Amino acid sequence: MTDIRYLAPRTLDEAISAFAAAGSAARIMAGGTDLLVQMRSGAVRPGLIVDIKKIAEMTAIEETADGGFRVGAAVSGAELAEHPRFGKVWPGVLEAVNLIGSKQVQGRASAGGNLCNASPAGDSVPAMVAAGAVVTVHGPDGRREMPVEKVPAGPGRANLRSGEILVSFTLPPRPPGSGDAYLRMIPRTEMDIAVVGCGVSLTLVGGVCTAARVGLGAVAPTVLLVEEAAKPLIGSKFDDAAVSAAATACSAACRPIDDKRGTSAYRTKIVGVLLKRTVAIAVRRAGGN
Amino acid sequence: MAKLHVSTTINGEPAEFLCEPNDTMLDALRGPLGLTGSKEGCASGDCGACSITLDDRLVCSCLMLAAEAEGRQVRTIEGMAQGEKLHPLQQKFLEMAALQCGICTPGMLVASEALLRKNPRPSEQEVRFWLAGNLCRCTGYDKIVRAVLETASEMREAAQ
Numbered sequence: 001m002t003d004i005r006y007l008a009p010r011t012l013d014e015a016i017s018a019f020a021a022a023g024s025a026a027r028i029m030a031g032g033t034d035l036l037v038q039m040r041s042g043a044v045r046p047g048l049i050v051d052i053k054k055i056a057e058m059t060a061i062e063e064t065a066d067g068g069f070r071v072g073a074a075v076s077g078a079e080l081a082e083h084p085r086f087g088k089v090w091p092g093v094l095e096a097v098n099l100i101g102s103k104q105v106q107g108r109a110s111a112g113g114n115l116c117n118a119s120p121a122g123d124s125v126p127a128m129v130a131a132g133a134v135v136t137v138h139g140p141d142g143r144r145e146m147p148v149e150k151v152p153a154g155p156g157r158a159n160l161r162s163g164e165i166l167v168s169f170t171l172p173p174r175p176p177g178s179g180d181a182y183l184r185m186i187p188r189t190e191m192d193i194a195v196v197g198c199g200v201s202l203t204l205v206g207g208v209c210t211a212a213r214v215g216l217g218a219v220a221p222t223v224l225l226v227e228e229a230a231k232p233l234i235g236s237k238f239d240d241a242a243v244s245a246a247a248t249a250c251s252a253a254c255r256p257i258d259d260k261r262g263t264s265a266y267r268t269k270i271v272g273v274l275l276k277r278t279v280a281i282a283v284r285r286a287g288g289n
Numbered sequence: 290m291a292k293l294h295v296s297t298t299i300n301g302e303p304a305e306f307l308c309e310p311n312d313t314m315l316d317a318l319r320g321p322l323g324l325t326g327s328k329e330g331c332a333s334g335d336c337g338a339c340s341i342t343l344d345d346r347l348v349c350s351c352l353m354l355a356a357e358a359e360g361r362q363v364r365t366i367e368g369m370a371q372g373e374k375l376h377p378l379q380q381k382f383l384e385m386a387a388l389q390c391g392i393c394t395p396g397m398l399v400a401s402e403a404l405l406r407k408n409p410r411p412s413e414q415e416v417r418f419w420l421a422g423n424l425c426r427c428t429g430y431d432k433i434v435r436a437v438l439e440t441a442s443e444m445r446e447a448a449q
Contacts, residue, residue, distance in 0.1 A: 006293065006310035006356045029354075036352050037333045039311060049310065051357065078346060102422020103400065105334055107348040190421040191335075 008051040012058075012138055012167065015050050020140045020163030022048040028165055030058070030074035031108030033101065034117045050165075057167060058112075061086060067173035073112025073135075073166045081106070090171060091285060092180030092199060096127030099184060102191060112166045118152045121194045121218040125152065127182040129215030129225050130199035133171050139164030149215070152222035175211075177204040179285030183278045184217070185262075185270050194218045195262040198250070198274040200282045202233070207288060209233050214246070214275065219254040219267050226253045229275065238283055246279065247272030297358040299324070300368025308355040315339045317355035318365060326366035326395045330424065337423035340396035340403075341365050347403040349422075366395035369402065377447075378402055378440045387436035389427030397423050401437045409445055413438060 009015045019026050025047030029035050038044040052058045058074040061083050069086060077097045080086055087094040100109050100123050114122040115135070125148070133148040140163045148169065153159045160166065180201035186192035197217030203210050212230040217223045229249040236242030256267040292307040299322065306321040315332075318324045318341070330336035332351045339350040342364045343357075350365075369376045378401050381387070388394045397420065404411060404419045411419065416437050417430070425433065 004310045006354060008357070008359075031352075032354065033334055033352050036313065036354070040332055049354070051354070053357075076346075101334065102337060103403075103419055104337055104340055104347050104349040104422045105352070107343070107346040108352060190418065 004046060005048045006051065007048065008054045010054050012055050012165070015052055015055060016139060016163060016165060018048065019050050019165060023162070026050060028052055028116070030110040030113040031076055031105075032113075033105050033109045034113060052165065060168075064170065064173075069169075069171045071111065071169045071171070073115075073168055074110045075112075077106035077109055077111075078103075080111075089174050090131060090180060092182045092201065092282065093124070093127045093131050093133075093171070096182035096197075096199060097124045099123045099182070111169060115148065115151055116158050116160070116166055118154070118156050118158045118222070119193075120152075120155055120221055120223060121197065122223065123182070123184060123194055123197055123217065125223040126197045126199035126215030126217040127180065128169060128171075128199070129223055130182075130201040130213045131171050131180055132201065132213055133169045135169055136167045137164045138167050143167075145170075147225075149223065149225040154221045175203050177286050178202065178211075179204075179282040179287070181278045181281035181285065183274050183281070185274055193261065196267050196271050196274055197223075198271065198278045200275070200278040202279070202282045202286050204283070204286045204288050207237050209236050209238065214250065216250060216253065216271060218261075219256045219271055221255070224253055226250055228253060233279070238279065238288065243276050243279055247275045250275045293356050295356060295359050297361055297363055299363045300365060306355070310354070310356060312355040314341065314343075314350040314353040314355045314358055314363070317358070318350060324365050324367050328392050328395060330392065330396075335422075335424065336393070336396070337400060337420075338393050338396040340399040340423065342399065342403055345403075345406070347400055364399075366399055369398060376402065377444055378405070378437065381436045381440040381443070382433070385432055385436040385439065387428065387432040393423060393425040393427075397425065397433055401433075401440075404437070405441055405444065409441060409448075411438070411441060 027046040058072040062070045111124045114124045129149045182199045184194035184197040199215040212233040214226045214229040229246040232245035250271045254268045256264045328338035330338035334349045334352040341350045
């Protein structure tokens with residue numbers, strides 16, 4: 001016998017009232033690729049599973065009036081890849097989302113789930129942080145927005161209030177001359193968890209960097225926005241000194257652990273290498289050299 | 290707690306079953322539905338032996354709740370052959386000995402079929418990346434990859 005309930009509401013209001021009423025025993029399910037594994041291992045024993053995939057807003061990809069994108073929290077990696085425009089505007093965000101798991105996992109896994117699962121090594125998160133994504137959350141007290149980097153609170157913990165559900169990501173309009181990229185260090189080519197992840201988003205005007213954001217994964221208890229790494233890039237033409245200063249800032253921002261995937265010293269060193277490579281790809285995509 | 294009643298379509302035929310709210314689709318397939326072609330390897334989405342399609346989307350049935358099948362189109366390995374007539378992928382896997390113990394084979398076939406539907410002309414690299422979520426501990430993958438490429442080629446010729 002189990003005393004678990006499954007609900008698949010069609011409206012956000014229904015989902016929130018059921019989720020809030022069930023308290024801490026409830027779990028939101030988007031693709032379920034983390035939740036079902038956690039249930040299977042006994043790490044999580046929810047009294048209520050709220051499947052949000054029947055809620056239209058959660059599964060929609062829309063271009064906003066100002067030229068940005070709104071991506072529902074439960075949109076799968078495969079659906080995002082099939083969107084005709086998203087990957088052209090945000091190739092770095094798309095490649096980060098698509099690095100999560102196999103094709104089978106991509107059929108289900110979502111950026112919303114990846115963010116709320118709050119693994120420090122979640123691949124989509126550093127790219128979303130670099131992109132300057134803002135999330136919309138909705139709870140019993142209504143709707144609010146926050147920058148994506150404010151969501152992770154620590155391994156497995158998100159800064160969401162009781163009864164709040166992550167609804168969507170809003171990515172800002174893209175000025176001409178912009179590019180983004182995500183790279184992760186893993187010891188193989190596929191199907192692994194990041195030892196270090198690095199997301200970079202840049203805008204260039206006449207070869208000069210006018211805006212930059214850097215997100216790092218797997219080097220601290222949460223994914224980091226590293227403003228100190230963006231500063232030396234902004235105003236530069238990506239000369240060696242500027243990029244090296246950004247790499248040094250990344251290493252300085254790291255607070256990694258030693259674990260089976262890599263030592264703290266290795267992560268701290270490799271994050272600078274990864275930053276340089278990621279910047280080079282983002283610059284090329286932005287139309288630089 | 291009462292069991293959930295699920296109405297769905299499996300391999301083109303209407304199907305109904307009862308399940309617990311936390312049963313996976315793989316539990317339902319192998320239990321009440323008696324479709325044991327989908328295998329449980331890891332039960333954590335790593336091995337791909339339980340691959341099915343849900344509304345034509347390739348997924349691991351171990352990472353999907355059975356209750357989610359309500360009103361959806363599920364396809365399993367059991368729906369791949371047309372009666373006694375094997376799907377070209379199944380025929381080619383046999384001809385080219387693209388299997389040994391056979392546990393991964395249903396998942397390999399379902400995943401390969403999903404690939405060829407989406408991309409009838411995959412490169413070797415595309416086949417290898419697509420099948421990265423299907424583990425095989427016998428073949429070393431080479432015969433599987435070659436069988437998929439050969440099938441793709443023959444299916445393209447047959448379609449002309």
